[in-house]
Amino acid sequence: MAADTATAPMSRISDIITSFRPTKLFKAPPATAYTSVDFDDSGEFMLLSRTDDTIQLFNTKAGAHAKELKSQKYGSALARFTHHSTSIIYASTKVDDGIRYLSMHDNSFIRYFRGHTGRVTGLAVSPGGDQFLSASLDNTVKLWDCRSPNAQGQLEAESPYLVAYDPSASVIAVASPPAQTVLLYDLKNYDKPPFASFDLLDTEKRFAADFGQRPGEGWTGLEFSNNGKYILITTNGPGHYLIDAFSGDLVHYLHRPSGATGRLAPGDSLPEPTAAYMQADACMTPDGRYVVSGNGSQTGLLVWDAQEKGGSGRGDNKMVLEPMAELPSTKAAGVVAFNPRFNLVASAEREVVMWIPDLDLA
Template sequence: MSMPTTQKVQDVVKQYRPAKHFPSSRDDTHVTSLDFDDQGEFLVAASDDDTMQIFDVREGKKTKTIPSKKYGIHLARFTHHSRQVLFASTKQDDSLRLLELHNESFVRYFTAHTSQVTSVALSPANDTFLSCGNDDLVCLWDLRSRSPQGKFKLVTPYLAAWDPSASVIAIASQSTQSILLYDVNNFDKAPFATFDLQEAERKYAPSTQGRAWTKLEFSNDGKYILLGTDFHGHFLLDSFEGDVKAFLVGKTDGTGRAAPVSNSGKPLGQGDVCFSQDGRFVFGGTGGQSDLLVWDTNSASNGHLDPLVKLQSRGIKTPIVQANPRFNMLATADTKVAMWLPSDQTKSSDT
């Protein structure tokens, strides 16, 4: 696998293909989350066999497997220090843990949640991060302190995201069908804006209102908010007014993942949709099929938006999707992790 490039995304977006994939140690092991470090050089994958895998993107190889058998692991996220990973426990308690990769030791525990953590979001500017939980709790943390800097209760606040300026926090509450925006400097005050999606869900997804919201993300120019769902499609919202700019269609069915809240018998997930590196495009899975869809936000027209292209995945399922922040590269995962590159760079192989 050759090194990913930094060409304009629009020049290569139709050319992505799986370049290399890494099977799990067992066929019944599922990857539950993916994340790249800030420089796009490392990838971390959390799995439901209570391990995390670290990949070197430049080399196209797995470099380390770290067990967390006692606590479990989900929502593994690089901090701004590429040798540290923050993750949510799935066993024993509901703490978050900061791990030093070099010596595989814990730096700090973060304890406040009393039920499963459903979202972990790092500030783009500093060592502050957000967590949401199935206990209806939202917490604002600093990586240097084990106690939250602030917290409040909200009905089903399952997803959180930061805007690119790190001054605005978005919280998605699926059962109330709303996204709430907070000023990070007034975290303990009421939201300064509330985007009510009840009418939009009634229009675009009437049979699944208030259910299975899986992903919340700002585009890197701050113009859009992406709200992923596990049913008929995804919502592209104006981040200032909350208007639905497009409903992204093309997905055939659900992923079979319990994102963000665990259901008996379903592996966890983090959603199967994300913005491209430049914020113009959206990548997403097809559901039960194995391919990857791409939507062009420049074509949004306040209605249904069909995919620009369907990328062939060569039979690799895509219930977890993450774009590299620096290079023309994607990662998807199910029982195996796949690295995607533009086709002129690919030479598909198993590792």
Template sequence: MATGSATPGPPAPPVGPPTQKVSDVITSFRPSRRFKPNDSKTSVTSLDFDDTGELAIVARDDDTLQIYNCREGKHAKELKSQKYGVHLARFSHHAQSIIYASTKVDDTIRFLSTHDNSYIRYFRGHEDTVTSIALCPSDDTFISCSKDNTVRIWNLGSNNCQGILKLHAPYLAAYDPSATVIAVASPATHAILLYDVRHYDKPPFATFDMLENEQRFLGAQGAEWTKLEFTNDGKSLIIATAGNGHFVLDAFDGKLTHFCYRKTGPSGRLGPGAPANSSGTLGQGDACVTPDGQYLLSGSSEDGVLVWDISRPATGNNVLEPVEHLPGHSKAAIIGYNPRSNLLATADKDLTLWQPDADLM
């Protein structure tokens, strides 16, 4: 079957209750279900969960979308986008519809019904590669970034762009959990800009300069930024990189609290600012934060998942070492933590679902 198949063995058990604290289970996560594509050259490029946590969707570089039922631990559906390609697939707040960026033909963002594989709407306007898509936590607004030096604000109910910011290389963006702030990252200018959602047409109310931190921890050559994410408590802002670690900033004043150091280096995926002719595989950043905001999880050049406790007080040199290396079968080049239950998903070529192992708790 074209979607690939799971490794032999019993299906993953139903997802456990979300009442267990992440701190009680974080060190016990182990792979429980692994899905292999039939084509060994195929790689996953993005991953997202729906609001309920029941479904996960991955985009692959074979121009397909794969939907998985996390509760049952099985593949649910394949959708094809052979003509336009697919990247940065995101569930809307309605689980049977998604948005995604095109990788072929044009730079249109497409709104797709997964129920009958039909397009609901097209969001046209970007004139170069879309590098980031972020859905508003509270409504049907979303933001997109592009190599055309714009950030666009959209609503799923309209074809027309609701607003536009013209910035230099604004490759990443994120909403804070209260949906009142938009953060935009421009790696080329080493800056993160914070905008009031209600007044995005005004200058940013805060700008965080990252040049000194980059030179200190990533060297003169630096490293591409691959992801921008707020913790769910809104207190911290994560900048994942394609280098030897990730930055954790105080979301209010931009001060560095931690540099999450990974000795073995990155998982090897391209960042959003990579030139179009770069050799390598796209990604969406190989890091994520747990829903309680306590842990940062990341892949590396080794198999498995690194875990940092970012709730710890900052050290004198700001370097934070991993508290755990969760053993896995492959690299976690893409990683996500289920928003509703203690389940991890990681991917490189395969997709792996992880659950706490009761024998290790």
């Protein structure tokens, strides 16, 4: 892999999206795996949860590992930057179902957020302030403010395992894989019924026979595109769902030919105490046009162009979209994220891989 990891400011992604190549590899101790990845607002730092009850911090500009934070007593999952790059939140995996607010500067806890009585399956930080959402197996979604230990509000829903803010921070989405629904709430009136409910039952049934997609199972992530047009529902199966953020209609079924990943989703039962689920292995690019995803049961990454027309799948289903490119690597991608400020992609499972465009290929 190349030694140079200098991150260039964001250029037009369409010019370089197929040229990303691995440039840095960071190995991890045996029998560990990374379960989440996040970038800070500046794009300079990257945060990953790992199954050995640690959180790993990387400097993307330097292309270097920066710090290891241990959470041996409480475990760690879904580590997220707040809008202060030295402060993070993350979910506990042991002792309790709390959320911890940590200062990385001196590795001290700022605050604890208690109230969930089941495993936390989703964390989303508001793009507009110090608020964040948490979803849990206790059938609640809680609204928090980093400045208070008490929940600011609560939603009750069937298996609300995944949550997301829209880019304006005025709408929140709650996804229930067992109910096969995505609910949209006005954040200012979250105590009222959702203003939109998207039922994906028929959509999922459409792809069960042709591709073996399991309806209502294996949803791993929920994300709005930065332009507000799409909602991406990622799965650990043979495809992801890209839906219209306003109508809930399916835009594309993003088929990955290599099939399912075999990784656990947030709502899955964990077979043993040390087992861990992965956050989404797919993400949208900052321009809202492309989806970058792990390559299912194989290594490397896949790329889909949301502006392409579908129809290349079996059964002449016009909603099926095949990958436009495969980005080669010898490493699996259990979690994937696109840097919000620089042309850099991060993927991880057993090892962390940083990807940048190869300008000779662009």
